[in-house]
Amino acid sequence: MDSLSPEALRDLELHANDVRVGIIRSLLAAGSGHAGGSLDMADIFTALYFHLMRHDPTNPELPDRDRLLLSCGHIAPVRYAAMACAGYFPVEELLTLRHFGTRLQGHPERVSLPGLETTSGPLGEGLAQGTGMALGAKMDGSDWRVYVVTSDGEHQCGLHWEAMMTAGKFKLDNLTCIVDRNVIQIDGSTEDVMPLEPFADKYRAFNWEVFECDGHDIAAFVDAVEKAKQVKGKPQVVIAHTVMGKGVSFMEGDYLWHGKPPKKDEAEQALRELSEARELIGAGR
Amino acid sequence: MASATSANAASAAMHLVDYADPGAIKQVPTRNGFGEGLIEAGRRDEHVIAICADLSESTRMEGFKKAFPTRYLEIGVAEQMLVAMAAGLAATGKVPFIASYAMFNPGRSWEQVRTTMALNQTNVKIAGAHAGVSVGPDGATHQAVEDVAIMRVIPKMTVVVPCDSVQTKRATLAVAAQWGPAYLRFARAESAVVTTEETPFELGVAQTFREGGDVAIVACGILVYNALIAADELAKDGIECRVVNNHTIKPMDEPAIVAAARDCGAVVTVEEHQVQGGMGSRVAEILAAQHPAPIEFIGVHDRFGQSGTPAELTEEYGMGVASIRAAVLRALGRKRARNGR
Ligand SMILES: Cc1ncc(C[n+]2csc(CCOP(=O)(O)OP(=O)(O)O)c2C)c(N)n1
Ligand SMILES: [Mg+2]
Secondary structure, eight states: OOOOOHHHHHHHHHHHHHHHHHHHHHHHHHSOSOHHHHHHTHHHHHHIIIIIOOOOTTOTTOTTOOEEEESSGGGHHHHHHHHHHHTSSOGGGGGGTTSTTOSSOSSOOTTTSTTOOSOOOSTTOHHHHHHHHHHHHHHHTOOOOEEEEEESGGGGSHHHHHHHHHHHHTTOTTEEEEEEEOSEETTEEHHHHSOOOSHHHHHHHTTOEEEEEETTOHHHHHHHHHHHHHOOSSOEEEEEEOOTTTTSTTTTTOGGGTTOOOOHHHHHHHHHHHHHHHHHHHTTO | OOOTTTSOHHHHHTTOOOTTOGGGOEEEEHHHHHHHHHHHHHHHOTTEEEEESSOTTTTTOHHHHHHOGGGEEEOOSOHHHHHHHHHHHHTTTOEEEEEEETTTTTTTTHHHIIIIIIITTOOOEEEEESBSGGGOTTOGGGOBSSHHHHHHTSTTOEEEOOSSHHHHHHHHHHHHHSOSOEEEEOOSSEEEEOOOTTSOOOTTOOEEEEOOSSEEEEEOGGGHHHHHHHHHHHHHTTOOEEEEEOOEEETOOHHHHHHHHHHHSOEEEEEEEESTTSHHHHHHHHHHHHOOOOEEEEEEOSOOOOSSOHHHHHHHTTOSHHHHHHHHHHHHHHHHHHTTO
């Protein structure tokens, strides 16, 4: 697989910056919602929508599109922002997030907005549905792939493990699970609330191929997914090590930002920081 | 200042706040009452323990966690585990309170509730937070409006939907003290506090919050306040409603429901839940068997929730004061037609 050119990488970093701006603006307008996890998955959603996936923003129902499922629906703002930046709908619609009558429901609803693939929010249900889709594609001999974005916290849900077992059984090599491994959940560190380590070994024990990367290194993530796509006879997981709230200094690594939106002054500071970061990207660092 | 209509004998006997005076009304989420009640229950009985599924702040279990750190367990995002493990702990003599959002417990964990708590008869208490559309912007995935239905069909289950934060505290203490599986439902949003520490509370005993003979409004949960306000407004037009706070959905106070239908001749039920299968459905079952009367149902009519503010959604789903008034007028019309007037 061709690796990213420096120009392509710079473009992706600029898109990721746009996505973060969209997240901050939409959450400020909403007055509620989940800033931390949304920001920390901005680089990965950008890589998926702007580089890795086969999809068409003008035709969300494209039959051969790759399927992207967001299992941890509370980070909907990152998906909405990435979709808007990719051209699924106008960026200004992001400001309707969580308002009465919006297509951008607080947690994603498939029937509300084209391109979502599933309805989510209740944790732990994405991989099971992704397993069903990947099986369906195999049955039909289709070549599209299934990507399921999951949080680390939802790995405490029993259903997720049932799905891991099932995907392993059916050797679903067209299925890639991506984990937002920020080591944070609502009540604190995942390792205090309900330890997940040794995390990668658990996937291996369920007959998955494991890749790990820095979730904020777009090139490394792209590389991991490209390698995952080459795997035959096994589902793959990309464990992306992330920092909650990435890109906004006062949110980074702080579990209290799991479920909060920025207030006005906080949003202003966040946007200032993002605009400074953007200049650094533009200058080629 | 008490208005002439609200200061009737029933509300005085119930030691209610002067709910007609907006200045006298405090707005407190019912979940706060749970948090306070749980700490008090922990003080009264050392067997009371608390288990949470990664939501200690929003379910208000964190106070108990601070007060009794060794009697608090955190099990992560695992609601089925929450129930089944609690059943095991109950088998060792503990009195576990288990908390998550109502959507996930008992929503996700229903069969564990039925088998390990009810059929198996264990002394586990479910605290279902964030029930109803008043959850607000989180949207339909998080708005449990089916939970009362799925709990009330389980034999041996006690189901309680208290009307405000003060009553939620009382209800928490009551289910802690009474042996057996129980489901306690409460809400996220701030809501009017209408009861006081002096207001009596007994599981299974419905409360007449307002006296009247034209139509009975049988309500539960945070909408009891809307029912009281609607009744006061209707009184200005000469229509007197009895308002019954029907907090215990199971076992329901059947004599009180039958008396309301007999004395008033028509009933309006009010709940923040699907009208199919909820509190109003139980009222209809009782009255169909014992005292048929016209009934109008306020609640969610076979739809899912959505994002919005609690106030917007209360209106959208027809649970506001104006909707209750209109339902009372419809019930009254049907009663009069039935009586040939
Ligand atoms: C089944 C279920 N239980 C509980 C919740 C409430 N909840 C929302 S997010 C969350 C966990 C947060 O941890 P994680 O999933 O890792 O997300 P992060 O904080 O990293 O964004 C919980 C318990 C839920 N959405 N679904
Ligand atoms: Mg996490």
